Amino acid sequence: MEALTRIAHASIRVAADLTPAEAKANAAAQMAGLAYGLAAIGPGIGIGMIFGKAIEAMARQPESAGMVRTTMFLGVAFTEALALIGFVAFILLKFA
Amino acid sequence: MKTDDPQYVSVLSMNDQGPAPEAAIVRDIIKRGSIVAPLLIGLSAVFWGVNGAWSSAYGVVLVLGNFAVAAWMVSYTARISYALMMGATLFGYIFRLAVIAAAVFFVRNATWVELVPLCMTIVITHVGLLFWEMRYISLSLAFPGLKPKHVASPTVQDSTSN
Numbered sequence: 001m002e003a004l005t006r007i008a009h010a011s012i013r014v015a016a017d018l019t020p021a022e023a024k025a026n027a028a029a030q031m032a033g034l035a036y037g038l039a040a041i042g043p044g045i046g047i048g049m050i051f052g053k054a055i056e057a058m059a060r061q062p063e064s065a066g067m068v069r070t071t072m073f074l075g076v077a078f079t080e081a082l083a084l085i086g087f088v089a090f091i092l093l094k095f096a
Numbered sequence: 097m098k099t100d101d102p103q104y105v106s107v108l109s110m111n112d113q114g115p116a117p118e119a120a121i122v123r124d125i126i127k128r129g130s131i132v133a134p135l136l137i138g139l140s141a142v143f144w145g146v147n148g149a150w151s152s153a154y155g156v157v158l159v160l161g162n163f164a165v166a167a168w169m170v171s172y173t174a175r176i177s178y179a180l181m182m183g184a185t186l187f188g189y190i191f192r193l194a195v196i197a198a199a200v201f202f203v204r205n206a207t208w209v210e211l212v213p214l215c216m217t218i219v220i221t222h223v224g225l226l227f228w229e230m231r232y233i234s235l236s237l238a239f240p241g242l243k244p245k246h247v248a249s250p251t252v253q254d255s256t257s258n
Contacts, residue, residue, distance in 0.1 A: 059107035088215040
Protein backbone atom coordinates (compact mmCIF):
# COMPACT_ATOMS: atom_id res chain seq x y z
CA MET A 1 0.00 0.00 0.00
CA GLU A 2 2.86 2.33 0.87
CA ALA A 3 4.48 1.55 -2.46
CA LEU A 4 1.27 2.44 -4.27
CA THR A 5 1.07 5.72 -2.38
CA ARG A 6 4.68 6.51 -3.34
CA ILE A 7 3.92 5.75 -7.00
CA ALA A 8 0.85 7.99 -6.85
CA HIS A 9 2.85 10.81 -5.27
CA ALA A 10 5.61 10.41 -7.86
CA SER A 11 3.00 10.49 -10.64
CA ILE A 12 1.51 13.67 -9.22
CA ARG A 13 4.98 15.27 -9.02
CA VAL A 14 5.70 14.25 -12.63
CA ALA A 15 2.27 15.46 -13.72
CA ALA A 16 2.88 18.82 -12.07
CA ASP A 17 5.85 19.39 -14.42
CA LEU A 18 3.84 18.56 -17.54
CA THR A 19 1.64 20.71 -19.69
CA PRO A 20 -2.10 19.93 -19.43
CA ALA A 21 -2.08 18.18 -22.80
CA GLU A 22 0.87 15.99 -21.82
CA ALA A 23 -0.71 15.20 -18.47
CA LYS A 24 -3.94 14.22 -20.21
CA ALA A 25 -2.08 11.99 -22.67
CA ASN A 26 -0.17 10.43 -19.76
CA ALA A 27 -3.34 9.75 -17.83
CA ALA A 28 -5.03 8.29 -20.92
CA ALA A 29 -2.09 5.94 -21.49
CA GLN A 30 -2.10 4.81 -17.85
CA MET A 31 -5.84 4.27 -17.83
CA ALA A 32 -5.77 2.38 -21.15
CA GLY A 33 -3.10 0.06 -19.76
CA LEU A 34 -5.06 -0.40 -16.56
CA ALA A 35 -8.24 -1.12 -18.53
CA TYR A 36 -6.45 -3.79 -20.57
CA GLY A 37 -5.08 -5.37 -17.40
CA LEU A 38 -8.49 -5.38 -15.77
CA ALA A 39 -10.09 -6.74 -18.94
CA ALA A 40 -7.69 -9.71 -18.86
CA ILE A 41 -8.48 -10.64 -15.25
CA GLY A 42 -12.10 -11.66 -15.80
CA PRO A 43 -11.41 -14.00 -18.72
CA GLY A 44 -8.50 -15.50 -16.76
CA ILE A 45 -10.83 -16.39 -13.92
CA GLY A 46 -13.46 -17.58 -16.39
CA ILE A 47 -11.05 -19.88 -18.22
CA GLY A 48 -9.91 -21.34 -14.90
CA MET A 49 -13.50 -22.06 -13.92
CA ILE A 50 -14.36 -23.58 -17.30
CA PHE A 51 -11.32 -25.80 -17.19
CA GLY A 52 -11.93 -26.86 -13.59
CA LYS A 53 -15.49 -27.88 -14.41
CA ALA A 54 -14.36 -29.68 -17.56
CA ILE A 55 -11.82 -31.72 -15.60
CA GLU A 56 -14.52 -32.54 -13.04
CA ALA A 57 -16.88 -33.66 -15.82
CA MET A 58 -14.20 -35.78 -17.48
CA ALA A 59 -13.37 -37.38 -14.13
CA ARG A 60 -17.01 -38.24 -13.55
CA GLN A 61 -17.74 -39.42 -17.08
CA PRO A 62 -14.55 -40.27 -18.99
CA GLU A 63 -16.63 -41.65 -21.87
CA SER A 64 -18.01 -38.19 -22.60
CA ALA A 65 -14.58 -36.53 -22.61
CA GLY A 66 -14.82 -35.73 -26.31
CA MET A 67 -18.07 -33.79 -25.91
CA VAL A 68 -16.75 -32.06 -22.79
CA ARG A 69 -13.59 -31.01 -24.57
CA THR A 70 -15.60 -29.70 -27.51
CA THR A 71 -17.76 -27.47 -25.36
CA MET A 72 -14.77 -26.55 -23.18
CA PHE A 73 -12.78 -25.38 -26.18
CA LEU A 74 -15.67 -23.23 -27.41
CA GLY A 75 -16.20 -21.82 -23.91
CA VAL A 76 -12.53 -20.96 -23.55
CA ALA A 77 -12.51 -19.30 -26.98
CA PHE A 78 -15.61 -17.26 -26.15
CA THR A 79 -14.11 -16.16 -22.84
CA GLU A 80 -10.91 -15.23 -24.61
CA ALA A 81 -12.97 -12.99 -26.88
CA LEU A 82 -13.60 -10.75 -23.85
CA ALA A 83 -9.88 -10.26 -23.36
CA LEU A 84 -9.49 -9.56 -27.07
CA ILE A 85 -12.21 -6.92 -26.87
CA GLY A 86 -10.35 -5.33 -23.94
CA PHE A 87 -7.14 -5.38 -25.95
CA VAL A 88 -8.82 -3.85 -28.97
CA ALA A 89 -10.35 -1.10 -26.81
CA PHE A 90 -6.88 -0.41 -25.40
CA ILE A 91 -5.30 -0.21 -28.86
CA LEU A 92 -8.03 2.04 -30.19
CA LEU A 93 -7.93 4.34 -27.15
CA LYS A 94 -4.16 4.55 -27.13
CA PHE A 95 -3.12 4.64 -30.76
CA ALA A 96 -6.09 5.31 -33.05
CA MET B 97 -6.92 -36.71 -1.77
CA LYS B 98 -6.77 -40.46 -1.10
CA THR B 99 -3.12 -41.22 -1.72
CA ASP B 100 -3.06 -44.40 0.41
CA ASP B 101 -5.52 -46.20 -1.86
CA PRO B 102 -3.60 -48.28 -4.45
CA GLN B 103 -6.60 -48.12 -6.83
CA TYR B 104 -6.72 -44.35 -6.70
CA VAL B 105 -5.78 -42.58 -9.93
CA SER B 106 -5.73 -38.83 -9.99
CA VAL B 107 -7.69 -37.36 -12.86
CA LEU B 108 -4.80 -35.01 -13.54
CA SER B 109 -2.55 -37.95 -14.39
CA MET B 110 -5.12 -39.34 -16.83
CA ASN B 111 -4.85 -38.63 -20.53
CA ASP B 112 -7.01 -38.89 -23.62
CA GLN B 113 -5.67 -40.92 -26.54
CA GLY B 114 -8.86 -40.56 -28.55
CA PRO B 115 -9.48 -38.25 -31.47
CA ALA B 116 -8.98 -34.54 -30.75
CA PRO B 117 -12.27 -32.64 -31.16
CA GLU B 118 -10.43 -29.30 -31.05
CA ALA B 119 -8.66 -30.05 -34.31
CA ALA B 120 -12.00 -30.75 -36.00
CA ILE B 121 -13.48 -27.54 -34.60
CA VAL B 122 -10.54 -25.46 -35.79
CA ARG B 123 -10.60 -27.09 -39.23
CA ASP B 124 -14.25 -26.04 -39.48
CA ILE B 125 -13.47 -22.54 -38.21
CA ILE B 126 -10.62 -22.09 -40.71
CA LYS B 127 -12.88 -23.36 -43.51
CA ARG B 128 -15.54 -20.84 -42.55
CA GLY B 129 -12.94 -18.15 -42.00
CA SER B 130 -11.72 -18.59 -45.56
CA ILE B 131 -15.31 -18.00 -46.71
CA VAL B 132 -15.76 -14.87 -44.57
CA ALA B 133 -12.29 -13.38 -45.07
CA PRO B 134 -12.81 -12.08 -48.64
CA LEU B 135 -16.01 -10.37 -47.52
CA LEU B 136 -14.32 -8.64 -44.58
CA ILE B 137 -11.29 -7.69 -46.65
CA GLY B 138 -13.55 -6.32 -49.35
CA LEU B 139 -15.53 -4.25 -46.85
CA SER B 140 -12.31 -2.87 -45.35
CA ALA B 141 -11.04 -2.07 -48.84
CA VAL B 142 -14.24 -0.14 -49.56
CA PHE B 143 -14.07 1.94 -46.36
CA TRP B 144 -10.30 2.22 -45.70
CA GLY B 145 -8.71 1.49 -49.07
CA VAL B 146 -5.84 -0.86 -49.80
CA ASN B 147 -4.28 -0.36 -46.36
CA GLY B 148 -7.57 -1.35 -44.77
CA ALA B 149 -7.66 -4.51 -46.87
CA TRP B 150 -4.13 -5.47 -45.82
CA SER B 151 -4.92 -4.75 -42.17
CA SER B 152 -8.08 -6.81 -42.35
CA ALA B 153 -6.22 -9.72 -43.96
CA TYR B 154 -3.60 -9.50 -41.21
CA GLY B 155 -6.36 -9.57 -38.58
CA VAL B 156 -7.97 -12.66 -40.13
CA VAL B 157 -4.59 -14.44 -40.19
CA LEU B 158 -4.00 -13.51 -36.54
CA VAL B 159 -7.37 -14.84 -35.41
CA LEU B 160 -7.18 -18.08 -37.39
CA GLY B 161 -3.61 -18.61 -36.24
CA ASN B 162 -4.68 -18.03 -32.67
CA PHE B 163 -7.41 -20.67 -32.98
CA ALA B 164 -5.02 -23.12 -34.60
CA VAL B 165 -2.37 -22.68 -31.91
CA ALA B 166 -4.98 -23.01 -29.13
CA ALA B 167 -6.35 -26.24 -30.63
CA TRP B 168 -2.89 -27.69 -31.21
CA MET B 169 -1.86 -26.93 -27.62
CA VAL B 170 -4.96 -28.56 -26.12
CA SER B 171 -4.97 -31.64 -28.35
CA TYR B 172 -1.21 -32.21 -28.01
CA THR B 173 -1.13 -31.87 -24.24
CA ALA B 174 -4.33 -33.93 -23.72
CA ARG B 175 -2.43 -36.95 -25.08
CA ILE B 176 0.16 -36.48 -22.33
CA SER B 177 -1.97 -35.62 -19.28
CA TYR B 178 -4.90 -33.52 -18.20
CA ALA B 179 -2.62 -31.63 -15.82
CA LEU B 180 -0.46 -30.53 -18.72
CA MET B 181 -3.60 -29.68 -20.70
CA MET B 182 -4.72 -27.46 -17.82
CA GLY B 183 -1.36 -25.71 -17.72
CA ALA B 184 -1.30 -25.33 -21.49
CA THR B 185 -4.79 -23.85 -21.52
CA LEU B 186 -4.20 -21.35 -18.73
CA PHE B 187 -0.68 -20.30 -19.66
CA GLY B 188 -1.54 -20.61 -23.33
CA TYR B 189 -4.19 -17.95 -22.80
CA ILE B 190 -1.59 -15.50 -21.49
CA PHE B 191 0.94 -16.54 -24.12
CA ARG B 192 -1.47 -16.17 -27.04
CA LEU B 193 -2.76 -12.81 -25.76
CA ALA B 194 0.83 -11.62 -25.51
CA VAL B 195 1.58 -12.85 -29.02
CA ILE B 196 -1.47 -11.06 -30.44
CA ALA B 197 -0.56 -7.89 -28.54
CA ALA B 198 3.02 -8.08 -29.83
CA ALA B 199 1.82 -8.80 -33.38
CA VAL B 200 -0.33 -5.66 -33.31
CA PHE B 201 2.27 -3.50 -31.52
CA PHE B 202 5.03 -4.35 -33.98
CA VAL B 203 3.01 -3.32 -37.02
CA ARG B 204 1.03 -0.43 -35.56
CA ASN B 205 3.24 2.20 -37.20
CA ALA B 206 3.66 0.39 -40.49
CA THR B 207 2.49 2.24 -43.56
CA TRP B 208 0.07 -0.49 -44.61
CA VAL B 209 -1.71 -0.69 -41.24
CA GLU B 210 -5.03 0.93 -40.39
CA LEU B 211 -5.74 0.22 -36.74
CA VAL B 212 -9.52 0.52 -36.85
CA PRO B 213 -10.16 -2.16 -39.51
CA LEU B 214 -7.46 -4.36 -37.97
CA CYS B 215 -9.05 -4.23 -34.52
CA MET B 216 -12.58 -4.56 -35.87
CA THR B 217 -11.57 -7.57 -37.94
CA ILE B 218 -9.94 -9.26 -34.94
CA VAL B 219 -13.07 -8.93 -32.80
CA ILE B 220 -15.67 -9.58 -35.50
CA THR B 221 -13.85 -12.58 -36.96
CA HIS B 222 -13.16 -14.13 -33.56
CA VAL B 223 -16.68 -13.75 -32.18
CA GLY B 224 -18.49 -14.31 -35.49
CA LEU B 225 -16.67 -17.52 -36.35
CA LEU B 226 -17.20 -18.82 -32.82
CA PHE B 227 -20.93 -18.14 -32.99
CA TRP B 228 -21.11 -19.85 -36.37
CA GLU B 229 -19.23 -22.90 -35.05
CA MET B 230 -21.27 -22.94 -31.84
CA ARG B 231 -24.49 -23.02 -33.83
CA TYR B 232 -23.22 -25.95 -35.85
CA ILE B 233 -21.96 -27.83 -32.79
CA SER B 234 -25.07 -27.22 -30.72
CA LEU B 235 -27.19 -28.49 -33.59
CA SER B 236 -25.02 -31.55 -34.06
CA LEU B 237 -25.06 -32.25 -30.32
CA ALA B 238 -28.78 -31.67 -29.97
CA PHE B 239 -29.90 -33.37 -33.14
CA PRO B 240 -29.22 -36.97 -32.10
CA GLY B 241 -31.46 -36.41 -29.09
CA LEU B 242 -34.16 -34.61 -30.98
CA LYS B 243 -34.12 -36.85 -33.99
CA PRO B 244 -36.93 -39.40 -33.82
CA LYS B 245 -35.45 -42.85 -33.61
CA HIS B 246 -36.27 -45.04 -36.55
CA VAL B 247 -37.88 -47.83 -34.58
CA ALA B 248 -39.72 -50.28 -36.72
CA SER B 249 -43.10 -50.30 -35.07
CA PRO B 250 -45.20 -53.39 -35.71
CA THR B 251 -48.06 -51.27 -37.09
CA VAL B 252 -45.87 -49.57 -39.63
CA GLN B 253 -44.19 -52.82 -40.52
CA ASP B 254 -47.52 -54.48 -41.01
CA SER B 255 -48.86 -51.65 -43.12
CA THR B 256 -45.76 -51.55 -45.32
CA SER B 257 -45.46 -55.28 -45.70
CA ASN B 258 -49.04 -55.63 -46.78
